[in-house]
Amino acid sequence: MPEALHLRRRGSGPAVLWIHGYTMDSTTWQPLWDRLPGWTHIGIDLPGHGGSAPLPPGLPLTALAGQLAEVAKETGARSVVALSFGSMSAIQLAIQEPGLVDNLVLAAPTLAGTPNEDSARVRYQQLSMLYRMVGPGEQLADLWMQSPPDIFTGTQRHPALRASLREVVARHTWAELGNRAMDALTSHKHTAEDLRRITARTLVVLGDEDMPAFVRNAELLRATVPDCQLETLKETGHLPLLERPDASAELIAAHLA
Template sequence: MKKTSKPKNFFGKKNRLKLTTFLLLGVIIIGLASIVRWDIPASEVIKKHSYANSAFLPWKNSKIHYRRMGSGPSVVLIHGTSSSLHTWETWMDTLSKDFEVVALDLPGFGLTGPHPEGKYGIEDYSEAVFTLMDSLKIDQAAIAGNSLGGMIAWHMGQAHPDRVSQLILIDAVGFDRGDTTFTVLSLGKIPVIKEIFKYATPRFMIRNSLEDVYQNDSLITDELVDLYHDMVLREGNRKALVDRLNSPKTAKVKPDPQRLYMPILLMWGKTDRWVPLAHADSFQQSLPHAELKVYEAGHVPMEELGSLTAQDASIFLNTPENQPRTIFPQSDSLSVH
């Protein structure tokens, strides 16, 4: 009698393992597809988010995006990491009543896009700002900066005190106190993850990041999330961010009161998690003449409390004892220009 072969058991151990593997791969692929976002062409982002008075300065085979408003003594505004000159909208409207106000998108951010040479050190950023000032024939200006922009601001003042009349440092970076908080930017430093970071930046990640830097989450509108998301997705900006976060660290320079003698206003959000209020104390210890104002805000008080902080900045800049000095010591080897 002929033996009949047993039908294959497709749910046997080996087949179950294969099926499980394929299912897991499918879940991973679907998961990645749900968070991967491709770059948006620069022309598309520029068309959507440029202002009527936006201008672009040709620079090293690139173009620096900036806005210029008002007349009078010059004020230059420098944004922080993964931000743009849009962060200064209220400040520009307020300060331009008494001052010539200039804001720019730093290389690697906003509508400016990546640095053509991939350079993202503090000196490289300072050079870009000084180049813009030169092109606009601004010999001296008050410099205001938030976070990374604050660090650039005081480095500029320390390197060229003759060109910086006053400083406004808003939740500025500058002191390593060993209290670094893990943020979404920390992902850009982790091997493998940093490569995924160049492609996987879903909208919810941007919202979570904004909730991390704002104290009042009710101010985070869909339009604000879209703006930040579009700027991150602007072609080349994500790679530029990862490159900056992983750039070799240069020798640390501490604020020098002998060179940062100009009037200084420190503005800080009381609940800043990224650069806690204790950092303001460190600045005041190094720069005893600096004035400090603390706000019910997070890391970006000039966005959360735009009108209040802009008004305080205007009062500071207009106060007689805070006016620019007329005699300056010579810049030396600290020069970055």
């Protein structure tokens, strides 16, 4: 098991790997786990998040996917659920190790090397400047959760969820802003040829109010991955699994079954 990755386990039954979004951690999955009994849920804290070791500069996406593959092998997990930034590494895992992943759920999918929202790029630059001025803490969390970009906009309908996510984001170290450790991860590019190598039964979950870049990613996955279906949740933003846990759990349960 990669020592750099912190795992959080709940439940019993067949194992499922869960990979969170940027600045979050595996604690965000608990509402979904409560709605999905009969599985061993294994939440992975990505490098630089939660209880995992810092993200080292220069770590390529292929190496991160290799770490996830080790976890999958040692836990026997053959299903993966991933959200937003986390879906980028889940996709790479399914590309690199197609024999390891039977079922794949990608919410608000992120593809490496595809155009991001301009507002997200601008906000990341603002976060970097604020980090240099004040360091990590609540100011960065509040700036990150502002719109645009509309990453957290959908949580405004769910005040309790928004408050709990703010607590998680406020714990984030933001060290990657100081050492540019994200550069190697995001320099990778997923091609159509790569996506066609995915053999897992794939479910893409999209909020109908998500940002255009993620809608394009979802459509590309549906058109390219050999066994892929797309489900869209109404009145839902960029974090569909968290904003709509009841509807999401129903979709995930049906897909994993």
